[in-house]
Amino acid sequence: MDESAEETKVEWREWGEEAFAVADRAGKPVLLSLSATWCAHCHEMDRETYDEPRIAANVNDGFVPVRVDADRHPRVRERYNMGGFPSTVFLAPDGNVLSGAGYLGPDGFRQVLTSVRKAWNAKGVDAGTVPRALREGLPPAGELTPEVEKQMLGQLVDSFDDEHGGWSDNAKFPLPRTVEFALKRQRDQAVRTLDAVDAHLRDDYDGGFYRFAENANWSNVHHEKLLDSNAALIRTFANAYCYTGTEAYREAASAGVDYLASTLWTGEAFAGSQAADEDYYAGSATDREDAEAPPVDQTVFADRNALAADALLAFAAYTDDERARSYGTRALDFVGEALVDDDGAVTHYVAPGDGAGTVEGGASDGTRGEVGVLADQARVLGALLRARQVTGADVVDEARRVADWTIDELGDDDAFRDGPASGAGLLDESLYPLDGNVEFADALLSLAVVTGEDEYREIGRRALEAFGGAADRFGVRVAAYAATASRYLESPLSIRVGDDAGSDLHRAALRMADHEKVVVPAAADVAAGEATVARGDDVAGTASTPADLAALVAETV
Numbered sequence: 001m002d003e004s005a006e007e008t009k010v011e012w013r014e015w016g017e018e019a020f021a022v023a024d025r026a027g028k029p030v031l032l033s034l035s036a037t038w039c040a041h042c043h044e045m046d047r048e049t050y051d052e053p054r055i056a057a058n059v060n061d062g063f064v065p066v067r068v069d070a071d072r073h074p075r076v077r078e079r080y081n082m083g084g085f086p087s088t089v090f091l092a093p094d095g096n097v098l099s100g101a102g103y104l105g106p107d108g109f110r111q112v113l114t115s116v117r118k119a120w121n122a123k124g125v126d127a128g129t130v131p132r133a134l135r136e137g138l139p140p141a142g143e144l145t146p147e148v149e150k151q152m153l154g155q156l157v158d159s160f161d162d163e164h165g166g167w168s169d170n171a172k173f174p175l176p177r178t179v180e181f182a183l184k185r186q187r188d189q190a191v192r193t194l195d196a197v198d199a200h201l202r203d204d205y206d207g208g209f210y211r212f213a214e215n216a217n218w219s220n221v222h223h224e225k226l227l228d229s230n231a232a233l234i235r236t237f238a239n240a241y242c243y244t245g246t247e248a249y250r251e252a253a254s255a256g257v258d259y260l261a262s263t264l265w266t267g268e269a270f271a272g273s274q275a276a277d278e279d280y281y282a283g284s285a286t287d288r289e290d291a292e293a294p295p296v297d298q299t300v301f302a303d304r305n306a307l308a309a310d311a312l313l314a315f316a317a318y319t320d321d322e323r324a325r326s327y328g329t330r331a332l333d334f335v336g337e338a339l340v341d342d343d344g345a346v347t348h349y350v351a352p353g354d355g356a357g358t359v360e361g362g363a364s365d366g367t368r369g370e371v372g373v374l375a376d377q378a379r380v381l382g383a384l385l386r387a388r389q390v391t392g393a394d395v396v397d398e399a400r401r402v403a404d405w406t407i408d409e410l411g412d413d414d415a416f417r418d419g420p421a422s423g424a425g426l427l428d429e430s431l432y433p434l435d436g437n438v439e440f441a442d443a444l445l446s447l448a449v450v451t452g453e454d455e456y457r458e459i460g461r462r463a464l465e466a467f468g469g470a471a472d473r474f475g476v477r478v479a480a481y482a483a484t485a486s487r488y489l490e491s492p493l494s495i496r497v498g499d500d501a502g503s504d505l506h507r508a509a510l511r512m513a514d515h516e517k518v519v520v521p522a523a524a525d526v527a528a529g530e531a532t533v534a535r536g537d538d539v540a541g542t543a544s545t546p547a548d549l550a551a552l553v554a555e556t557v
Contacts, residue, residue, distance in 0.1 A: 007051075008046050008047075008050040008051045008056065009050070009051055009052075009053055009056030009057075009060075010050045010051075010056045010059050010060060010065050011060050011065060012033070012065050012066065012067040013064065013065060013066050013067075014066070014067075015032075015066055015067075015068045015073060015076060015424060015425075016424050017423075017424045019064055019066050019424070020064075020093050020094075020095065020424050020425060021093075022064050023064040023091075023093040024093035024094075026064065027124075028062060028063055028064050028093075029062075029063055029064070029090050029091060029092060029093075029098055029116060029120050030063065030064045030065075030066055030090070030091040030092075030093065031059055031063040031064070031065045031066065031088070031089075031090055031091075032066050032068060032076075032080055032087075032088075032089040032090070032091055033050075033065070033066070033067045033068065033086060033087075033088060033089075034068050034070045034076070034077060034080060034081060034082075034085060034086060034087035034088075034089065035067060035068070035069065035070065035085060035086050036069065036070045036071055036085050036273075037069065037071070037272075037273060037275060037295075037297040037299075038224040038225070038226060038273040038274065038275045038276060038297065039085045039086065039224065039275075039276075040222075040224070040275070040276045040277075040278065041085065041086060041103045042085055042086040043275075044103070045086050045088075045103055045104065045105075048105060048106060049104060049105060049106050049109050052106050055106060055109060055110065055113075058110075058113060059113075062113070062117060063090075070085055070087075071272055071273070071297075071299065071301065071349075072299065072348070072349055072351075072369055073369075073370075074348070074373055074375065074418070075370070075373065075418055075419050075423070075427055075431070076425070076427070078133075078418060078431055078433060079131055079133070079134065079425070079426050079427070079429075079431065080097070080100070080131070080425075080426075082100040082101060082102050083102060084102050085102075086102065086103055087100065087101075087102060088100065088101045088102065088103075088104055088109075088112070090112075090116045091128070091425065092120075092124075092125045092127065092128035093125065094125055094128065095128075095424070095425030095426040095427075096125070096128025096129055096130055096426070097128055097129055097130070097131060098116055098119060098120065098127050098128050099112065099115065099116050099119070130426065130429070131426070133431060134426060134429045134430075134431060137430070137432070138413070138415055138432050138466055138467070139467055139469055139470035140468075140469025140470060141414070141465055141466050141467070141468055141469050142465065142467075142468030142469035142470075142471065143465060143468055144461065144464055144465055144468055144485045144488055144489055145489075146486075146489060147471075147472075148468070148471045148481070148482050148485045148486070149185070149482045149483075149485065149486045149489075151471065151472050151474075151482070152181065152474065152476070152479050152481075152482035153185055153186060153482075155474070155475055155476050155479075156178075156181075156182060156185075156186050156189060156476055156479070157186070159475070159476055160189050161216060163217075164196060164216055164217045164218060165189075165192040165193045165195060165196035165218075166193050166196055166216075166218070167189075167193075167476040168216065169216050170214075170215070170216055171212060171213065171214050171215070171216075172196070172200075172212060172213045172215070172216060172218050173211075173212040174193070174197045174201060174209070174212070174229065174232075174233055174236075175193075175476065175477060175479075176229070176232035176233050176235065176236040177232070177479060177480040177483070178476050178477065178479040178480075179193055179194060179236050179240075180235075180236055180239055180480075180483065180515060181479035181480065181482060181483040182479070183236075183239055183240060183243055183515065184243075184483075184514070184515075184516070187243070187244075190240065191240065191244065191246075194236065194237060194240055194249065194252075196218055197209065197233065198237075198248065198252050199218070200213055200218035200219075200221065201213065201218070201221060202252065202255065203223075203225070203259075203281075205285050205288055206259070206263065206288070206293065207255055207256070207258050207259030207262065207263065208225040208230050208256065208259035208260075208263065208264075208274070209225065209229065209230050209233050209256065209259075210222060210223050210224065210225060211223075211224050211225065211226060211229055222276060223276040223277070223278065223281040223294075224273065224274065224275060224276040225259070225273065225274040226272070226273045226304075227260070227264055227270050227271065227272050227273060227301070227304040227305070227307075227308060228301075228303070228304040228307050228308075230256055230259060230260060230264075230308075231256075231260070231304065231307040231308040231310070231311040231312075232307060232311065233252075233253075233256060234253045234256035234257060234260070234308075234311040234312065234315060235253075235307075235310065235311035235314050235315070237249045237250075237252040237253035237256065238250075238253045238311070238314050238315040238318055238319075239314065239515040241253060241318060241319075242318045242511065242513055242515060243513045243515075250318075250319060253315050254315075254319075254321070254324075256311075257312060257315060257321070257323065257324050257327070260308060260312070260327065261323065261327050263293075263296060264296065265327070266298055266300060266352075268300070268330075268334045268338075269300045269305050269330070269331045269334040269335065270300065270304065270305050270308050270331055271296045271297055271298045271299065271300065272297045272298075272299045272300070272301050272304055272349075273296070273297045274293075274294055274295070274296045274297070275294040275295050275296075275297070276294060277294040279291075280292075280293065280294055298351070298352040299349050299350075299351045299352070300334070300338075300339075300349060300350050300351075301348065301349045301369075301376075302335050302339045302340075302346050302347060302348055302349065302373075302376040302379070302380060303348070303373070303375045303376045303378075303379040303380070304379075305331045305332070305334070305335050306332065306335055306376070306379035306380045306382065306383035307379050307382075307383070308328065308331055309328040309329070309331045309332035309335070309383040309386070309387070310328075310379070310382055310383040310386045311328070312324040312325070312327055312328030312331075313325060313328040313329070313332075313383075313386045313387060313390040313391065314386065314390070314515075316328065316390060317389075317390045317507075317510040317511070318510065318511055320507070325390070325391065328387075329387065329391065329393075332383050332384070332387055335380060335383075336380075336384075336395075336398065338350055339376075339380075340380060340398070340402065341371075342401075343401060343405050344377075344398070344400075344401030344402040344403070344404060344405035344406070345371050345372050345377075345405050345409070346371065346372065346373070346376040346377050346380050346402065347368050347369055347370070347371050347376075348368075348369030348370050348371070348373050348376055349368065349369040350366055350367070350368050350369075351366035351367045351368070352366045353366035370419065370420075370423075371420075372405075372406075372409060372410065372419050372420050373418065373419045374406070374410055374416055374417065374418045374419060374433065374436035374437075374440060375418075375433075375435070375436050375439065377402055377405070377406040377410070377440065378406070378436055378439035378440035378442075378443055379439060380402055381399055381402045381403055381406070381440070381443040381444075381447065382439065382442070382443040382446070384398055384399040384402065385399055385443060385446045385447060385450060385518075388450060388520075389450075389510070389518065389519045389520065389521070390501065390510065390519075391501055392500055392501030392502070392506075392521045392522055396450060396451060399447055399450075400447070400451070403443070403444060403447055403456060406440060407459060411459075412430060412432075413466070414462040414463060414465065414466045415432045415437055415463055415466035415467070416432065416436065416437050416440055416463060417430045417431065417432060418431045418432070418433045418436055432466070434467055434474075434478055434481065435478065435480070437463045437464070437466070437467065438464070438478070438480050438481050438484050439480070440460070440463065441460035441461070441463045441464050441484055441488075442460070442480070442483075442484045442487065443460075444456040444457065444459055444460035444463075445457055445460050445484070445487055445488060445492065446492070446518050448460070449492060449494050449518040449520070450518065450520055457488070460488070461488050464481070464484060464485055464488060467481065471485075483516065486516075487516055490535065491535045491536030491538075492516050492517055492518050492535070493512070493514050493516070493517040493518070493533070493534075493535060493553065493556060493557065494517070494518050494520070494533070494534045494535065494536075495509040495512065495517060495518070495519045495520070495531055495532070495533055495549070495553070496519075496520045496523035496525065496526045496531065496532045496534070497509055497519065497520065497521045497522070497523060497526060497530075497531040498522070498523060498526035498527045498528045498529060498530045498531065499521065499522070499528055499529065499531075500521055500522050501521040501522065502521075503521075504546055505529070505530075505531050505543075505544075505545070505546060505549065506519070506521045506531075507546075508546035508549050508550065509521075509531055509549060512549070512550070512553045514553075514557065526542075529544055530542050530543065530544050531543050531544075531549055533549070533552045533553055533556050534556075535556060540552055540555060540556040541555075
């Protein structure tokens with residue numbers, strides 16, 4: 001059973017073909033519980049609902065109950081998520097959805113059970129429907145134009161909370177990629193949002209950043225801490241420091257590094273998350289000293305560790321923080337060795353093996369996730385390219401393999417599927433996630449700049465254009481689409497340095513205030529002691545000192 005499950009009286013099965021085959025033979029619906037180890041409401045529903053004897057007996061007799069860890073099974077999550085966790089989803093044996101809800105207490109759950117049973121008895125499999133995201137497929141395609149960026153800027157202005165910061169008038173998420181878009185284009189909004197995140201979502205005692213706040217004024221915080229959201233915020237605070245020089249942003253990023261390197265470090269890589277315990281977080285610092293900290297999920301995820309490596313190396317690039325460089329490199333090395341095969345296919349996760357239940361324990365000998373999830377491929381590619389830029393690591397061939405495998409195996413009519421079109425339930429139906437396509441296209445553009453191979457640029461552009469007809473409807477949560485489209489339209493700032501990584505000229509190149517740039521150390525086409533600055537094929541000139549480089553970049557921007 002997945003790690004997200006508590007002991008209950010429900011007889012949970014693993015996700016897989018066998019569970020659906022049992023449901024088909026028995027003529028019963030599947031009850032899918034999408035949960036997560038860090039989710040407080042998930043554990044509450046286990047205690048209050050699934051552990052109630054009569055409800056458990058009803059579920060065991062009338063349904064085939066399946067528990068899925070939403071972090072370990074992202075493709076299941078994307079097809080069946082009911083808007084948050086827990087998601088309670090009733091499925092026909094063919095995988096189609098009969099009904100769904102979020103958290104359900106005992107009374108509400110009984111009502112839903114009765115309703116589902118009536119629909120099933122009346123219509124059987126005909127009562128099921130395919131989720132809209134799968135029915136609709138890709139949105140209309142469209143060209144990339146400067147209007148994409150202008151429209152997103154309008155969205156930022158319209159939805160910004162002038163009183164409290166952030167882009168919502170209700171629940172507040174930190175939205176790191178949106179902040180990064182705003183840093184170059186709407187900086188006042190970006191820094192006001194980061195100030196709010198630092199004030200309300202940062203844990204000053206144990207370190208790390210909480211996931212979100214329920215209210216517009218950043219109150220009623222949800223205290224779970226996820227590796228990916230913490231990593232993204234480290235990178236965003238680091239980028240804000242690069243732009244503004246504000247020491248508070250450097251300190252916030254450094255505190256995030258502290259949390260990753262202590263609480264989430266498994267000895268080989270970073271753990272996936274830390275659960276929320278409201279009683280623990282309600283206490284004072286003295287109370288916390290005497291209390292047991294919330295548990296950490298030791299699962300090592302490829303996409304989250306790649307994002308952490310990317311963030312830590314970005315912070316090291318701006319600050320020369322050797323600890324961040326070391327942990328980022330070690331995490332990426334582990335992913336490359338344990339989770340990327342010789343062809344460039346990435347395994348989603350490795351779980352702790354026997355005896356690896358503590359932060360100090362190993363994580364390399366446990367169960368493993370599925371292969372070829374788009375988010376894993378995209379983030380590993382992005383992290384490899386960050387390592388090439390910051391440390392000069394010899395990873396270009398590995399980056400090509402990851403990119404080529406993704407293009408060959410997941411490419412479909414220009415856009416990319418979220419993974420192989422196979423598996424139980426509706427996993428054999430293709431899904432084209434906007435976020436994953438954007439991250440992969442963004443990484444492909446950087447790969448094209450690093451290698452000089454324009455084929456990657458063309459493939460990435462087509463992936464963005466596959467969503468272009470709907471760009472005017474994209475909200476601020478997907479501001480990364482507009483940022484990546486802008487990189488393609490304008491070509492990213494490219495700084496090629498003839499010296500090895502770590503030279504004064506290379507370090508100066510990394511610190512140029514444009515987080516969307518690409519820096520190539522030890523470039524074979526540049527003389528030692530020099531650096532060239534370009535956008536696309538237009539070379540602005542050559543510099544031989546950090547001061548000359550800064551002046552040349554200023555002219556180019």
